[in-house]
Amino acid sequence: MGVDVEGFIKDGYVVVRGAFDQATAAHCRELIWAELHGRGIGEDQPTAWPAHSHIDSLDGEPFTAAAGAPALTTAYDELIGAGRWTRGIDAGRAVSVRFPSPERANSGYHIEGSYGAAGGPYRCNVRSRGRGLLALLLFGDVGPQDAPTRLVSGSHLYVPEFLAPYGEDGxxxxxxxxxxxxxxxPVVHATGQAGDVFLCHPFIVHTATWPHTGTAPRMIAQPAVHVRDGFAIDGSDSAPVARAIVAGLEMAAQA
Incomplete structure (x- = not known):
């Protein structure tokens, strides 16, 4: 059974529950803790935990297996198009750990960047050059109290009109x-069990939340699923990501 394509176009995200298995999730958590230990963050020292730690240096089969699980590759094919997305998704290089803390998150509402010059800021354009999806992989259970990512439902439809004037350069x-x-x-929070994955339109507006009032660190990865050459927005591109961009542009034209 495939993903809810029409729901993705309307809301800007779909959820693949149980996309990868519990054993893979547990192995990913072990590797994350090993990296944290190397940074002086001990699993048995919760009073010394920081508020947040970003990890962009993990490799290994568990992360490859999680991001490349069959349920996800099928979804990538459905949402981007078979043969259009780039394999080898760097889930271990986009890990975010939020520890129990009242501290405010350091990011507000935003969309994800797609490409960028060396040393320069990330950029995006209306064709979403370079980025097919934002994936949120849950390596542990995430409840409402665990500072889950907040997604603004349908917000991706309001972004294309603002990017269009910037043309190809973005x-x-x-x-x-x-x-x-x-x-x-309306908003939705990226909550669920280890192995669940939220697949989001590149233009969905989202934010970190706070405080984290749970008892365990929230471990997720938020990698890009890259797309070759971006999307056509002249109505000829059947990919749901492209269809949503066109729907946003048409909505703006009719406003």
Whole structure:
């Protein structure tokens, strides 16, 4: 059974429950803890835990297996197109660990960047050159109290009109490419069990949340699923990611 394509176009995300198995999730957590131990962060020293730790240096079969699980590769094919996305997704190089803490997260509402010059800021354009999806892989159980990522449902439809004037070169991706009223839309939080994965449209507006009032660190990866050459937005591209961009542009034209 495939993903809910029409729901993805409308809401900007789909959830693949149990995308990878519990053993793989546990192995990923072990490797993350090993890296944290090397940074002086001990599993048995919760009073010394920082608020957040970002890890961009992990390799290994468990991370490859998680991001390349059959349920996910099938979903990538459905949402981007078979043969269009780039294999070898770097899940171990985009790990975010949030520890129990009242501290405010260091990022606000944003969309993900797609490409960038060496040493320069990430950029994006209306064709979503370079980025097919944002994936949120849950390596442990994440509940409402564990500072889950917040997704603004349908917000991806309000971004294309703001990116379109920048043309093929695009612009830096840390701007507010939506009307403020978009933040009044319904939200969903990326909660679930270890092995669940949220697949998000590149333009979905999202944010970290706080505080983390749970008892265990929240361990996720948020890698890009890259796409070759971006998407066509003249109506000829049948990929759901492209269809959502076109729907956003048409919505703006009719406003």
């Amino acid at each position: 612009t830096v991706s840390d701007g507010c490419y939506w009307r403020p009223s978009v933040l009044c839309r």
